[in-house]
Amino acid sequence: MRSRTRLFGTLRREPELYALLVSGALYSAGLVLRYSLRIEGAPVLAIFILVYLLVGSKIIKMAARSLVGGNPFNENFLLTIATLGAFAIGEYPEAVGVMLFFRVGEYLQDLALARSRRSIKSLLSFRAEYANLKVGDELRRVKPENVRVGDVIVVRPGERIPLDGVVIKGTSAVDMSPLTGESVPKAVEPGDEVLSGAVNLSGLLEVRVVREYRESTAAKILSLVERASARKARVEKFITRFARYYTPAVVSIAFAVALLPPLFTGSPLGAWAYRALVLLVISCPCALVLSVPLSYFGGLGRAAREGVLVKGSNFLDQLASLKVVAFDKTGTLTKGVFRVVKVCPKNGFGSVEVLRLAALAESYSNHPIAQAIRQAWRGEVEGRVEEYEEIAGQGVRARIGGVVVMVGNDRLLHREGVKHDVCDVAGGTVVHVVVNDMYAGYLLIRDEVKEEARNAIHELRKLGVRRVVMLTGDSRHVAKVVAEELGLDEYYAELLPSDKVRLIGEMCKKGRGPVAFVGDGVNDAPVIARADVGIAMGALGSDAAIEVADVVVMDDKLTRIPKAIEIARRTRRIAVQNIALAVAVKVAVLALGAVGRATMWEALFADVGVALITVLNSMRVLKS
Known part of the structure; x- marks a missing residue:
């Protein structure tokens, strides 16, 4: 009883499925009347016409629109001409069967496409639907778009972080896997940055927002993925160009097959017209133009899942x-985590003085080496930087209390003509310190x-x-x-x-x-x-x-690069497989159709059947 209720519910939600089932039942009845009971005439023809209108009205309308729009060479127009032509020569069952099974194939393709898109959306579903905005002592549930920089939001355990911000209260573990693919949760505490799209796993967090929603990490990533599908690969561009010439060429061949043999040999028009109709059904390029973009779309989604x-x-x-x-x-x-492992003063300078001046000179730099020098000083940097200049690829120059300090590499010293007795030292990076054009010593800094x-x-x-x-x-x-x-x-x-x-x-x-x-x-x-x-x-x-x-x-995992290359190669391999299968089957059935060895059923398989196979093949790229 429950399964029957579920079935009726599905049919109410999907009228197209209901129409296909009814059409299939009527078509089966027409076949039984014509071939088993040998009944001909108006009643059987009426059944086939009814089924044709039920499943074909949508196709015929779209064909009419494409004809009016000046773009007749698409599958809807070709299928309409082929099936109406079959009616004209008395092949009612085949005309209706081609239209019916084309619609069934379209329905199954749509299901496969919808599943593919749902899979990709689930990979990228890190957009929070709401934010808990703290206003005084109360919380208001608002859209993330309505939260401003500086506002405080509360993120409960299990909720997705809606906006980028800094934790001001609470500690928790945050699941970063929707963004980076990293399965190990990240511990956060007051002062730590948290990014939109991550999931709060344990503690209650209060977060001060540092970026509006349109500038947030989640919004930028979603925008990036949406724009990515517009940039086509060379294979996709080739298929688009190929379809543009392939379809008109096959249509021209079909008309030649229908008209030239009867005209020059006196053969019956009906037999050659049927062969031409078979060619029209084969000429639909949907297997190519649908499966190849879907392969790359799946590849983009799979890569996103891997961070x-x-x-x-x-x-x-x-x-x-x-x-x-x-x-x-x-x-x-x-x-990129540097440590100062040695301070070597020269020319009468002391170690503490060399380190302090280096820390002061580097106080405005964000370079990892500059940060390591400031951390090595371990305290407030006493003194005032009056002038500061960053010398690209070489170091910095600063005026500190009337003293000119240069901190940088060996190239900087040679450029400035500073005499020094050390250029490179084994075991790390050398940062030289110069005070008023006198060499004061160097710091040895090591990275892992x-x-x-x-x-x-x-x-x-x-x-x-x-x-x-x-x-x-x-x-x-x-x-x-x-x-x-x-x-x-x-x-x-x-x-x-x-x-x-x-x-x-x-x-x-x-x-x-x-x-x-x-x-x-x-x-x-x-x-x-x-x-x-x-x-x-x-x-x-x-x-x-x-x-x-x-x-x-x-994230900063280098192993993701070979993984991305593997996904890219698998994506292209699947796209090439789809092209090879579609072209091979179509060429084979075209040849059979031209010599009268293929019916509309084979033509239908060459179009809808191959399209469905290639769509299902394209979805393999989403799997590990």
Whole structure:
């Protein structure tokens, strides 16, 4: 009883399914009357006409619109002409059967497409529907769009964080997997930043909003994914162009098959007209124009599930063909967490004085090395910075209480003509300190290579990437140590940002295949933009990275890059499979139809059947 109630409920919600079931029953009755009971004439014809109108009225209306709009070469127009032609030569059962099963195939395709879109939406369903706005002592449930910067919101356990903000009260564990794919919850406490789309797992949090909804992480990611489907891969563009010429060509062949043999050989018009109608049904290109974009759409969704946002199908294609991958060093191949391990004063300066002046000079810089120097000082930096200048790729110059302090690399000292007896030191990065043009000493700073870096590079080589390169502004000695530890093919050191852009440009021009550059998305924005595929690592919450990169890795795990390449290759492989199957079946049935060996049933399979198979094949990319 319960299953019957559920069935009737489904039929009420889906009138199309109801119409198809009724049409199928009537069509079966017509077949029984004509072929089993041998009944001909008006009653049987009336049944077939009724079924044809039930299932074909929608197709006929769309065909009429396309004809009026000047675009007749689509499946609706071709199917209408083919089935009406079959009626005209007395093939009523086949005409109705083709229309009925075409509609059944369309219905099943729509179900498959809807499931695919639901799967992708579920991967990206991190938009919160409401926010708990704190106003005085009460909470108001409002839309995230109505919350302003500086407002305080409350996030209960189990709720999705609606806007980017900073925790001001409470501690909790936050599930970041909707954004980064990271399964381990992140512990947060007052002062920590939380991002929209993450899920609060345990404690009650009060969060001060730092970005309006339209600027939030979730909104930017959703916008990025929506825009990505508009950027077509080369295979998609080829299919669009192919369909534009393929369909009119087959229609022309069909008319030639219908008219020329009877005209020149005196053969019966009916037999050749039937063959032409078969060709018209085959000429529908829906298997090609539907399945290939769906393959890439699924690939974009699958990559998003793995914490990698690809900005378009064209970049999936580029990822699938990568031959050269260049990495930035600091924060990409290494952890970017620096520590001052040694202070070596020179020329009568003391260790404390050298460290204090370096910390003061670097007080306005956001560079990881500058942060390490300030942390090493471990206290308030006494003194006032009167002037400050950042020298790209070399260091900084500052005036502190009338004293000019320069902090930077060896290149800065040579540019300024400062005499010094130390250039590079084994075991880390050297930061030199100069006071009033006198060499005051150096700091030795060390970074660590990421644990997964070697494994990621190994996976890239297994995938056929021929060259793995490192570009860094660090010293040659440090670059050599990292390159040897990771087994890189080449490394380039002591580079300015403009040098990196030039080198990547040269690699791209050599034509050895697409070149990717992997960086942090902020300091490396120009070179990321120059590469064939610009990949920004750890870009969650970084507006610059999301804007400039072609591929955005939402955390800093290098292993996501080979995973993205695997997904891209699987996507393209499935798209090519769909093209090969559709073209092979259509060519075979076209040949059979031209010599009279194929009926409309084979033609229907070549169109609707193959389209359904390719759509189901496209959905495989969503699975692990």
